[in-house]
Amino acid sequence: MHSVGNAELLKLHKIAFLCSRRFPREAAERAYRWADEQREAGTCVISGYHSPVEKEVLCRLLQGAQPVIIAMARGLNRLAPEWEGAIDAGRLLVISRYAQSVSHPCESKCYQRNLLMADLADSIVIAHVASGGSLERLCMDYPDKIVLL
Template sequence: MFRTAFLCSREIPASVVLKCYDWAIKQREKGNCVISGFHSKIEKDVFHYLLAGTQPVIMTLARGMKEKIEPELKAAVDAGRLLIATPFENSVQRVTAETAERRNRFMIELADEVVIGFASKGGMLERLIVEVKGKVIVQV
């Protein structure tokens, strides 16, 4: 199965928001598998659009595994549509800049293609995409 990682900086220009929503709707309509942390506001919005479909989605945590699955996620998990993954032991309970970066690297490793909603100048995401080798990187 072809997997696309979606990453986006926390702060994004208003002009990019609708492009990200349109991209998410297209992925949902095509049935494409999307991997993301779904942590930033825009990533959460993208997750909302994806969860309305039937395609597989992979949520990647920047901490250890959740002890309880939220009710809004449980139906998708039970249906085998939502996989929750983490590169961390359960003892890692807080999200930090370091765990977010490690999570992002993990997502990129799992993905066949990387889609960037927006990367802030000088931010972690901008640095990270420069380091990515052997993956297709697409800007929304």
């Protein structure tokens, strides 16, 4: 595994957060309230922050001071400039199982990334699962860790 940031965050209690790319508005609203609660509680949240809801959750979490782990479905060759402050503060870790030469995520890489997060997390919070999607398959593989919002 490749990483940038504070690797000690992997030792913390972690909640993975996932949401399908297709989601109802109500699921997004629940996810944003949940993210605000986690920020206030100081919870370490791990996610790919790839879907629209996940991206907004990351924005909300980065406004706080709690630890955050970003799992990439590509190499770590390009990191968002807005992550630098959190990395420098020791509260952000960016991880990937892929070499820097892997520049684009695909469905297979995203699923593998989600499996990595599920293995690392103590529990998995899901805002919405689209029927027939890869997230539905992941839920069947980790039934004891899943919490639906």
